[in-house]
Amino acid sequence: METRELRYFVAVAEELHFGRAAQRLGIAQPPLSRAIQQLERRLGAVLLDRTSRTVALTEAGAVLLTEGRAALDAVDAAERRTRRAALSATGRTGGPGHPGLVLATKASASNELLAKLLDAYAAEPVAVPVEVILCGPAEQERLLRDGRADVALLHRPFDSTARLHTEELSTEGQVVVLPAGHPLTARAHVHMADIADLPGLPLPRWPKPDGTYPPGPGPQVRDHGQLMQLVALGRACAVSPESCRSRLPDDLAAVPVLDAPKVTTVIAWPPHSRSRAVADLVRTAARL
């Protein structure tokens, strides 16, 4: 199977419309129809149920959609990482445009640990320049998979660490963040049940991996900063790792939640990484 065929199929499977898919791919519709037919013949599998009005995925088509996306990610990763390896091999000094290492972390996650890590790593004699990518929640895995990042900071149990190598860095409890002066802030600690249904202060909704939001009450948020803003406005409350207290503004207060799941920060990298720089960074992180 060629990646071109995979790209074509994924486009059609996502659009469920040959015309739009062809447009997206920058080709005409007939060659696309032909390519899909040829792919189906070669695989010996019907991938799409199509009438002249509607296109639907078959079971085999659904399999190829998920597997094909993973395969295309792997190909993209190979390309990106090779390009970067070539750049950092020539421009040995590693100017800002040529990072030796790309680290992905959630936007607005606690930066204390990251700052310590970057400092400690930069102090190593073999350190290479590190670029930090801030991404949406649960996006780190994608970046590692398609080669846009070499290493990431994840937070269990929120982020999945499957198919990644990881090293635990720290574990912490969680606190509920409330507007200053809220009655609950007088308490020394609370339980999840105390905050599940606070009047006027719902828990927020985070985007799913596909970018859409689950239905339900609560405001939609994209990062921790937005959420803090909403809490300050009295529109939501937040359950966050306790390290967020260190930089809490005056108009917010935090109370430990005894039965909230512990959050573990881990450093993760793709399992087949052979990069010297990744290994150094991970070793540095493990020693913090």
Next chain:
Amino acid sequence: METRELRYFVAVAEELHFGRAAQRLGIAQPPLSRAIQQLERRLGAVLLDRTSRTVALTEAGAVLLTEGRAALDAVDAAERRTRRAALSATGRTGGPGHPGLVLATKASASNELLAKLLDAYAAEPVAVPVEVILCGPAEQERLLRDGRADVALLHRPFDSTARLHTEELSTEGQVVVLPAGHPLTARAHVHMADIADLPGLPLPRWPKPDGTYPPGPGPQVRDHGQLMQLVALGRACAVSPESCRSRLPDDLAAVPVLDAPKVTTVIAWPPHSRSRAVADLVRTAARL
């Protein structure tokens, strides 16, 4: 990047010889040279240092070799799983030629657990036919990655479970297997130090993932059956999970090794698997 280019590059990078690589690919040498040059131009990276006598990988080339192999595995997996999905969708009865599920396990591993698992799963109303592939040690991950298997039984800490979803099934200690009548068999238990250097009974050498054997003393073995044979012949001793005692022949004896690492049997599957059958099998396994 097209998979054809990747296949070409991987062939050259493995052979380090354009002529042989071309032969292996079933094409002539000149088109292969051209394809690699074109790939290098498009990536903007020198992948191979070549003189007219020798070919060597550059740093970027080494990256593309590992990343490219992973990508090709992913593409192969997509193809195989799609084919299988199509087959099991049409031949719904699932004749023996059309397994709904392929399970990989080490040849000669203890089959007790597997037998129980297969029985329990077959009793489920939604069960599909399961094909069992016996493979060499540490080969299961490869089979899962390139789609030849859907699910595997692994043994930690011997097999790596990175990039896989897993569920623990059982944990057991290890025993040393010796020829019956050996002085140590009189002991109730031993320690690793007692057996590290038994005269005439070295520990065996297992193949590395690439199929070669590490240097050193001890016979080369490919599976547990071979090893037992060698022990019976008085040419080796073996440290194995204690479940192997259940089918130990008369001429062998086993003694618990107190400080050997515990062996955990886990069931593993590719992280993006959406297969109903895999989920059912895993659930069945977890309930055993």
Next chain:
DNA sequence: GGGCAACGATACCGTCAGGGTATGGATTCG
């Protein structure tokens, strides 16, 4: 040191896969 063998690069050519345009056939909707 010169002839030779090995090996990758280059030159040149033919073929067919893949892309484009025009059009057909089926289904839905007003």
Next chain:
DNA sequence: CGAATCCATACCCTGACGGTATCGTTGCCC
């Protein structure tokens, strides 16, 4: 029932890819 929509088919054309022949360089060995 006509019109619009949408996928499939027919047909042509270009260029990418593969093959053969040959060159240039580099070790090697007598």
